[in-house]
Amino acid sequence: MxxxxxxxxxxxxxxxxxxxxxxxxxxxxxxxxxxxxxxxxxxxxxxxxxxxxxxxxxxxxxxxxxxxxxxxxxxxxxxxxxxxxxxxxxxxxxxxxxxxxxxxxxxxxxxxxxxxxxxxxxxKPVKLNIENAHLFENKNLHYAVPDIKRFTDKKILITGGSYSAVDWANDLSPIAREIHIIYRGDDLTAHEADVTRLERNGVKVMTQSEVTGVSGGELMEYVEITNNQTGDITNDAYDELIVNHGYxxxxxxxxxxxxxxxxxxxxxxxxxxxxxxxxxxxxxxxxxxxxxxxxxxxxxxxxxxxxxxxxxxxxxxxxxxxxxxxxxxxxxxxxxxxxxxx
CATH class of the missing domain: 3.50.50.60 (FAD/NAD(P)-binding domain)
Known part of the structure; x- marks a missing residue:
């Protein structure tokens, strides 16, 4: 003993x-x-x-x-x-x-x-509560940004409207090919100055929207996005998905x-x-x-x-x-x- x-x-x-x-x-x-x-x-x-x-x-x-x-x-x-x-x-x-x-x-x-x-x-990060999401974790579905260089020339979707989500969108904008950020609420909850930077950095913002599906082969290839106001559903191709829904x-x-x-x-x-x-x-x-x-x-x-x-x-x-x-x-x-x- x-x-x-x-x-x-x-x-x-x-x-x-x-x-x-x-x-x-x-x-x-x-x-x-x-x-x-x-x-x-x-x-x-x-x-x-x-x-x-x-x-x-x-x-x-x-x-x-x-x-x-x-x-x-x-x-x-x-x-x-x-x-x-x-x-x-x-x-x-x-x-x-x-x-x-x-x-x-x-x-x-x-x-x-x-x-x-x-x-x-x-x-613990709040996980994306949709079918098949776990299949792409540690591949191209992320709950943190592991290596900023991997996002070079990529089309990225970021889901979440907090300071961290907006911060990542702004930080990645100089190297990414295209960035979209979606949030299920009416307005992003980040600081006003950081939200303004999104527009200057060419980040497309979609509110009243959320991820409702992901699909692909070895890697995630498509993300299903539902507009909660209109009910419209789109299925777009993305290289990377970053989830920032809190902890x-x-x-x-x-x-x-x-x-x-x-x-x-x-x-x-x-x-x-x-x-x-x-x-x-x-x-x-x-x-x-x-x-x-x-x-x-x-x-x-x-x-x-x-x-x-x-x-x-x-x-x-x-x-x-x-x-x-x-x-x-x-x-x-x-x-x-x-x-x-x-």
């Missing part, structure tokens, strides 16, 4: 979780990451082509590249990684460790826990809240800037944490992670240093530094 108890378990594999895992390894803590998705990276996978500018000391880079670097850094000290597993509850068994329950029925054991599940927990949020961990964590709006953990919650041994970092002065940036998530790990370390060992030695002189990185330098 003892070998299955980790010093710290990080719940969530986004930027805050990955940096927590790195820093916990730096502090010589036996670390595990549990994430509900099938890959590490968190919600950044929803916008891999968006440029990130606000991380100190780093030139702007696409979010997809940032998350690749974050994953590599998070795995530096070989933490145990458990994917496709949603944490449903945490219970304090005794003074020694917590039991972490999951949707798969498998239990994990940890002396401390850092919650880094982001704002709202698991976020479903799921947070089973906070729904049960066995430990009585102090929450805000059932989705966020009230905590100190140190990452300490009202439950000793439970810490939080990133977008899921709320405190006065909280910075809701990826850069802020990194600071949260450092604070959470440092306080988890001293929770486990009150004699431990409050802070880790800086990386340039840290003995844990000595061999790695030599390899990089020479």
């Amino acid at each position: 003892t070998e299955n108890i980790y010093d710290v378990t990080v719940i969530g594999g986004g930027p805050a979780g990955l940096f927590s895992a790195f820093y916990a390894g730096l502090r010589e803590m036996k670390t595990k990451i549990i994430d509900g998705q099938d890959k590490l990276g968190g919600k950044v996978h929803l916008y891999p082509q968006k440029m990130i500018w606000d991380i100190g000391g780093t030139e702007p880079l696409p979010a997809g590249q940032l998350i690749e670097k974050s994953i590599a850094q998070g795995l530096t000290f070989d933490p145990e990684v458990v994917l496709n597993t949603i944490v449903t509850n945490i219970q304090k068994e005794n003074d020694e460790y917590f039991t972490i329950g999951t949707s798969k029925g498998v239990k994990h054991y940890s002396r401390s826990v850092i919650i880094t599940i982001g704002g709202g927990g698991m976020i 479903d949020q799921e947070n089973l961990l906070f729904r049960e809240n066995n430990l009585g964590l102090d929450l805000e709006n059932d989705f966020f953990v009230k905590a100190a800037p140190t990452g300490m919650t009202n439950v000793p041994g439970i810490f939080a970092a990133g977008d899921c944490i709320r405190y006065t002065g909280k910075v809701n940036l990826i850069a802020g998530a990194y600071a949260d992670a450092v604070n959470a790990v440092n306080n988890a370390k001293t929770y486990l060992d009150p004699k431990a240093d409050q802070f880790a030695m800086v990386s340039s002189h840290n003995q844990r990185l000595k061999d790695k530094n030599k390899k990089l330098m020479y």
Whole structure:
């Protein structure tokens, strides 16, 4: 049993979780990451082509590249990684460790826990609820824009009227051959200036319309569009279909809240800037944490992670240093530094 108890378990594999895992390894803590998705990276996978500018000391880079670097850094000290597993509850068994329950029925054991599940927990895109749509997912029917270059000289249909849908239409207009955007309401709900840009960029807008069918062979070839006012149905050829109908949020961990964590709006953990919650041994970092002065940036998530790990370390060992030695002189990185330098 003892070998299955980790010093710290990080719940969530986004930027805050990955940096927590790195820093916990730096502090010589036996670390595990549990994430509900099938890959590490968190919600950044929803916008891999968006440029990130606000991380100190780093030139702007696409979010997809940032998350690749974050994953590599998070795995530096070989933490145990458990994917496709949603944490449903945490219970304090005794003074020694917590039991972490999951949707798969498998239990994990940890002396401390850092919650880094982001704002709202698991976020899943609302799927296109029509027959055969699933056949074209990960081909040319998308719920996020994976690689902007693939849309070069393509005829694209975007369904959705929110800021994100309109933003993608404007961003893709310089490289696409043709872009149509449809929305089932009367008016697009994005910012007025962005809607005006659609016209300047030559994007055709169809309101009171929705996708009612898709068809094709290996790839989607035709999209059936129904005008909800007139009842007219068209069946047009498109190279790519981007669906932006919002996201479903799921947070089973906070729904049960066995430990009585102090929450805000059932989705966020009230905590100190140190990452300490009202439950000793439970810490939080990133977008899921709320405190006065909280910075809701990826850069802020990194600071949260450092604070959470440092306080988890001293929770486990009150004699431990409050802070880790800086990386340039840290003995844990000595061999790695030599390899990089020479």
